[in-house]
Amino acid sequence: MSYNSSNMGSGSRTGRMALEFGRTHVVRPKGKHQATIVWLHGLGDKGSSWSQLLETLPLPNIKWICPTAPTRPVALFGGFPCTAWFDVGDISEESPDDLEGLDAAASHVANLLSTEPADIKLGIGGFSMGAAAAIYSASCRVLGQYGNGNLYPINLRAVVGLSGWLPCSRSLRNRITVSHEAARRAASLPMLLCHGSGDDVVAYKHGEKSAQTLSSAGFRNLTFKTYNGLGHYTIPEEMDVVCNWLTVILELDGLRLVDR
Numbered sequence: 001m002s003y004n005s006s007n008m009g010s011g012s013r014t015g016r017m018a019l020e021f022g023r024t025h026v027v028r029p030k031g032k033h034q035a036t037i038v039w040l041h042g043l044g045d046k047g048s049s050w051s052q053l054l055e056t057l058p059l060p061n062i063k064w065i066c067p068t069a070p071t072r073p074v075a076l077f078g079g080f081p082c083t084a085w086f087d088v089g090d091i092s093e094e095s096p097d098d099l100e101g102l103d104a105a106a107s108h109v110a111n112l113l114s115t116e117p118a119d120i121k122l123g124i125g126g127f128s129m130g131a132a133a134a135i136y137s138a139s140c141r142v143l144g145q146y147g148n149g150n151l152y153p154i155n156l157r158a159v160v161g162l163s164g165w166l167p168c169s170r171s172l173r174n175r176i177t178v179s180h181e182a183a184r185r186a187a188s189l190p191m192l193l194c195h196g197s198g199d200d201v202v203a204y205k206h207g208e209k210s211a212q213t214l215s216s217a218g219f220r221n222l223t224f225k226t227y228n229g230l231g232h233y234t235i236p237e238e239m240d241v242v243c244n245w246l247t248v249i250l251e252l253d254g255l256r257l258v259d260r
Contacts, residue, residue, distance in 0.1 A: 019070035020070055021068060021069065021108055022046060022083065023046070023068050024066065024112070025047040025048045025051035025065075025067075026064070026065055027055045027063065027066070033061065033063055033117075034062070034250070035063070035122070035123065035246075036063040036064075036120050036121075036122055036123070037063070037123040037124060037125055038109045038113060038123075039051075039065070039124075039125050039130070040066075040109070040126030040127070040131070041068070041069070041083070041126070042126075043083070043085075043128060045083060047068040048066070050127070051064060051066040057242075057243055058243060059243055059246060062246070063120075065113075067108065069084055069085045069105070069130075070084070071083050071084075072084050085105040085129050085130060085132075086102045086105050086129070086133065087101045088129070088132075091203065091206050097167050099147040102133065102147060102168070105133040105136070105137075106136055106140050107146065109124055109133070109137050110137070110154045113154050114153065114154065122155060123156060123157055123158035123160070123246075124137050124138070124159055124160075125159065125242075126162070126164065127164070128162070128164055128201070128202060129164070130164070131160075131161030131162055131163060131193075132167050133167075135167070135191075138156060138159040138189060140152040141155070142182050142185040142219075143176070143182050144182065147168065157190070157250070158190050159189065159190070159191040159192070160192045160193075160242055160246070161191070161194070162195075162242075163232055163233075164193070164195075164210070165202055165207060165210045166209075166210035166213055172217050173216060173217040176217045182218075183218050186218035186219050187219070189219065190221045191214070191219055191222045192222075192223045192241075192242065192245045192249075193210070193211050193214075193224045193225070194225045194227065194241065194242075195207030195208065195224075195226060195227070195230075196227045196229065196230025196232070197226055197228050198228075198231045199230065200231060200232060208226075211224035223245065
């Protein structure tokens with residue numbers, strides 16, 4: 001099995017331009033279609049890298065949608081263009097957030113999920129920058145709106161983030177605690193975050209701090225797993241955990257995804 005190890009980076013605050021998303025790759029369920037998950041790649045990667053991996057997972061009732069991010073200048077690379085879900089200067093609590101780019105990524109995911117049948121459970125996951133975009137989408141679901149105030153339309157039922165971080169962390173807790181409905185959604189949304197202690201691209205401390213911030217903001221159904229020595233890539237053991245977690249979480253909603 002080939003496992004993705006795409007690099008994460010950050011983007012510059014360039015002038016706003018029309019950005020076109022790349023090709024979307026879809027992995028059809030091998031069994032009865034019961035859930036759909038959009039999976040977001042890391043910086044500089046493309047959707048096909050992850051669709052090839054996800055197709056091998058023992059989750060026959062899940063449809064995977066793997067879009068490709070727009071190509072844009074990236075500040076971390078001196079303005080060199082590559083695929084990136086949003087613009088980010090560096091990975092730290094002090095780094096300014098590209099709210100417009102984050103909203104565009106979350107909206108693209110929502111559009112991809114909006115055409116799924118009503119009885120299909122919907123989720124989102126990602127690696128590195130893709131994980132950050134997935135977590136941001138989760139915050140939009142909880143708050144009921146994008147950062148620009150527009151309504152967020154998708155009822156997410158599962159969120160997975162590998163080697164990522166939480167964008168807009170400084171304001172999230174306050175925005176959730178002032179809304180009873182947001183607090184209720186945060187408490188009930190299952191989330192799995194995994195991070196390697198040897199990650200030299202998105203430092204482990206940022207993944208750990210993100211999980212702590214989410215927990216303190218009211219995400220009570222959050223699991224954070226540490227992989228000792230793991231760098232900025234994924235391994236079969238980590239993907240096994242993802243499979244088992246999705247099976248348990250979605251079975252709580254009446255699904256049975258993995259035959260035993």
